[in-house]
Amino acid sequence: MADAAVKEKIAEQLQELQKAEGSVNPADLVGIVESVIDSMEGDLTAVGLKVYADIEALARYINTARAEIADLRPDDINSEHLPAATDELTAIVGSTEQATHTIFEAVENIETLTEKMEPEIAEQVSAAVTSIFEACGFQDITGQRITKVVTALQQIESKVDALLQAFGDDIKVDGDSKASTKKKTAPSGAPARPDEDLLNGPQLPENAISQDDIDALFG
Amino acid sequence: MSSVDMGMQILIVDDYKTMLRIIRNLLKQLGFNNVDEATDGSAALQKLRDKEYHLVISDWNMEPMSGMQLLTEVRADTKLKDLPFIMITAESKTENVIAAKQAGVSNYIVKPFNAATLKTKLAAVLGNF
Numbered sequence: 142m143a144d145a146a147v148k149e150k151i152a153e154q155l156q157e158l159q160k161a162e163g164s165v166n167p168a169d170l171v172g173i174v175e176s177v178i179d180s181m182e183g184d185l186t187a188v189g190l191k192v193y194a195d196i197e198a199l200a201r202y203i204n205t206a207r208a209e210i211a212d213l214r215p216d217d218i219n220s221e222h223l224p225a226a227t228d229e230l231t232a233i234v235g236s237t238e239q240a241t242h243t244i245f246e247a248v249e250n251i252e253t254l255t256e257k258m259e260p261e262i263a264e265q266v267s268a269a270v271t272s273i274f275e276a277c278g279f280q281d282i283t284g285q286r287i288t289k290v291v292t293a294l295q296q297i298e299s300k301v302d303a304l305l306q307a308f309g310d311d312i313k314v315d316g317d318s319k320a321s322t323k324k325k326t327a328p329s330g331a332p333a334r335p336d337e338d339l340l341n342g343p344q345l346p347e348n349a350i351s352q353d354d355i356d357a358l359f360g
Numbered sequence: 361m362s363s364v365d366m367g368m369q370i371l372i373v374d375d376y377k378t379m380l381r382i383i384r385n386l387l388k389q390l391g392f393n394n395v396d397e398a399t400d401g402s403a404a405l406q407k408l409r410d411k412e413y414h415l416v417i418s419d420w421n422m423e424p425m426s427g428m429q430l431l432t433e434v435r436a437d438t439k440l441k442d443l444p445f446i447m448i449t450a451e452s453k454t455e456n457v458i459a460a461k462q463a464g465v466s467n468y469i470v471k472p473f474n475a476a477t478l479k480t481k482l483a484a485v486l487g488n489f
Contacts, residue, residue, distance in 0.1 A: 274386055281376045
């Protein structure tokens with residue numbers, strides 16, 4: 142088969158692919174296929190054409206996948222979203238633990254008072270106190286479950302990191318240009334809120350100031 | 361009359377302070393007041409070698425030394441091998457319970473648990489009180 146006939150055949154295939162999937166520049170892929178053709182010797186066969194078609198389809202698939210992954214902003218996921226989610230979950234464990242110990246303080250005080258109560262009343266109060274202690278076991282269980290989620294997030298983080306390493310810096314550059322456009326408008330297309338940068342609460346404990354500090358600011 | 365010495369030394373081991381406090385309070389309600397705490401197996405093992413205890417109540421999933429590792433160490437220690445050892449854990453698969461039993465655990469309580477369960481298991485290990 143002559144080179145011109147091969148190119149014509151490939152061009153036809155690419156046009157069909159473009160109709161089917163869109164978004165890929167056929168000129169790029171023709172270049173790829175041409176380079177493959179140039180590297181081959183002898184006449185093309187039907188099998189050879191099939192191989193070329195598969196190669197160009199693979200190239201297109203990789204390009205599309207790369208663009209889609211860049212759109213997902215994997216660098217943001219790793220540097221911002223996953224660590225933030227991990228911090229929030231860890232803060233939940235800390236908050237529930239603190240609240241549980243506050244409950245313990247109160248309940249232990251109540252239990253101490255049972256010595257001054259009528260025996261029948263003291264027994265009822267003591268039973269209620271026991272129920273509270275038992276119920277507070279939720280903090281241990283939820284804490285362990287959340288810790289498992291945090292571990293899973295850390296594993297995802299390492300996988301995304303491996304993905305970033307595999308695709309290199311190009312994927313970050315692609316994502317940056319698209320994301321910078323997105324940040325300027327709200328999903329509806331309206332301008333972003335002017336106080337958007339202030340809307341980050343509730344704060345993690347290490348980033349928060351106390352009520353006393355706030356009161357002091359008001360003099 | 362109870363055959364159990366209510367003044368016995370008990371060591372409770374858990375990496376969650378909440379659970380340590382729950383177990384301590386429930387033991388107190390049952391009449392056991394001599395309770396020490398450790399937050400992992402290695403710290404517990406050190407306490408067991410430094411002081412005489414009559415019962416260990418331990419969680420399983422802890423770092424760096426787990427409750428199972430602690431149990432294995434205890435059973436391998438000529439001075440500690442007969443120490444009653446109750447596991448209180450969220451590990452509730454059959455294979456976990458079997459493994460603990462094979463390692464020589466005295467009894468096994470799955471979280472979340474209640475005071476009645478704790479009392480029953482203590483009685484099973486120590487005798488009625």
